[in-house]
C-alpha cells in the first residue's frame with residue numbers, strides 16, 4: 001500500500017525557513033549537488049511544478065541566461081523569477097507541447113524534470129497505473145523536446161514497471177541511475193530515474 005504522510009517534517013520546516021515554496025525543492029537540490037544536473041544557461045522544463053520549490057532552485061541553477069518552463073495543471077499565478085515561464089496545462093492535453101515549444105522559441109530544451117503526481121488514494125492498484133500514465137506523458141514530451149546530449153529527472157513509484165521504464169531509458173540515454181533523494185519521505189515508495197546524455 002502507498003502511504004499518505006503527515007505534512008509536517010524536517011524538510012517542510014526547512015523549506016519554510018528558507019523561503020522555498022515546497023519541500024520538493026530538496027529533491028532537485030539532491031541531484032544537483034551529486035550530479036550537477038542543471039548547468040548555467042540550461043533551458044529546463046518542469047512538469048508538475050506547483051507550488052514551485054523546484055522551479056525556484058532551478059531558476060538559480062540555470063541563472064539569468066537560462067530558462068525554466070514550469071508546467072502544472074494548477075494555476076501558478078505568481079512570478080518565481082524573471083527566467084521562469086509558467087504554463088497552466090494538463091500534461092495529457094495535446095496542446096501542451098505546442099505551448100512549451102512557444103516558450104522555447106523554436107529551440108529544444110536541455111533538461112526535463114517530471115515531478116508529476118496525482119493525489120494518492122493509498123490503493124496501489126489505482127495509484128501505480130495513474131503514476132505510470134503521468135510517466136508516459138512525461139516521456140512523450142521529453143522525446144519531442146529534449147535535445148541530443150540532454151537529460152531527464154523523472155519521478156515514479158516503486159513497482160515492477162520501473163525496470164521497464166529504466167530499460168527504455170537506457171536505449172535513449174547513455175547513463176541511467178535510480179535515485180532516492182534524502183527528502184523523499186521514509187516510508188514513501190517514490191523513486192526518481194536520472195537519465196543523462198541523450199543519444
Ligand SMILES: C[S@@+](CC[C@H](N)C(=O)[O-])C[C@H]1O[C@@H](n2cnc3c(N)ncnc32)[C@H](O)[C@@H]1O
Pocket residue numbers: 021022024025047048049050051052053054055071072073074089090091092115116117118134
Ligand atoms: C508533488 S507535486 C509537485 C511539486 C513541485 N515539483 C514543486 O517543486 O513544488 C505534483 C504536481 O503534479 C501536478 N499534476 C498532477 N497531474 C498533472 C497533470 N495531468 N498535468 C499537469 N500537472 C499535473 C499536480 O497539480 C501537482 O502540483
